[in-house]
Amino acid sequence: MEIRLAEEKDIKDLQKIAERSWHDTYSGIIPDKIQDEFIKRAYSDSFLLKRIQHSFFIVAKLEGKIVGFANFSFKNLHKDVELSAIYLLPEFQRRKIGSALLREGIKQLSPIFHLYVDVEKGNKKALSFYQSHGFRKIKxxxxxxxxxxxxxxxxxxxLEPLEQEDLQF
Incomplete structure (x- = not known):
């Protein structure tokens, strides 16, 4: 598996991953019409290009194709970071690719004191994923x-008391 920075040429792949993973993840949680509107806006060509250019946006490539991505951005000058997206094609989930994307983001952006993520309460898979990686609910x-x-x-x-070697995921 290769993890690298996202590039403009990846936009169509990123859009496909976002659409497939959103519909797989949020079916029965968020109405399809709302999902489609969000994807249309948040993953438009122009918005994705801005995210690629102005945040830390990485992709995971496996078997010759992009199968997932993660997007991180700094919240403040104190090295707090927001994980705004981590999505994989459904058939590539549960292969530790999400863990690898998370680990790479932390490694490349270190030293990070806190990594924040917002999760839909009904998204049990994501809540379980983040809890298994040491995240705790704050509100x-x-x-x-x-x-x-x-x-x-x-x-x-x-993350402030952790050394990179301590990351066990």
Missing amino acids: EFDAMCFGHRLQTVKMVLD
Whole structure:
């Protein structure tokens, strides 16, 4: 497996991954119409290009194709980072690719003190993934997404006392 920085030429692959993984993940949690509107806006060519150019956006390539991605951005000057997206094609989940993307982001952006992520409360797979990697819940809140109420869990991974060798995932 290869993990590298995302490039403009990857945009179509990133859009396909976002669409497939969103529909697989949020079926029964977020209405399809809301998912489609979010994907259309958040993964448009122009918005993805900005994210690639102005944040830490990495892709995982396996078997000759891009199968997943992760997007990190700095929250403040204190080395707090937000994980805004980590998605894999459904058939490539549970192969430790998500763990590799998470580990690479932490490695490349270190020293990081805290890594934050927002997770839809109904997304049990993601909640389990983050908890198994040491994230803890710090709060729950409601957010609106195109008229649909999301129940969101904010989680954090505290990294300041950890050395890179201590990351066991």
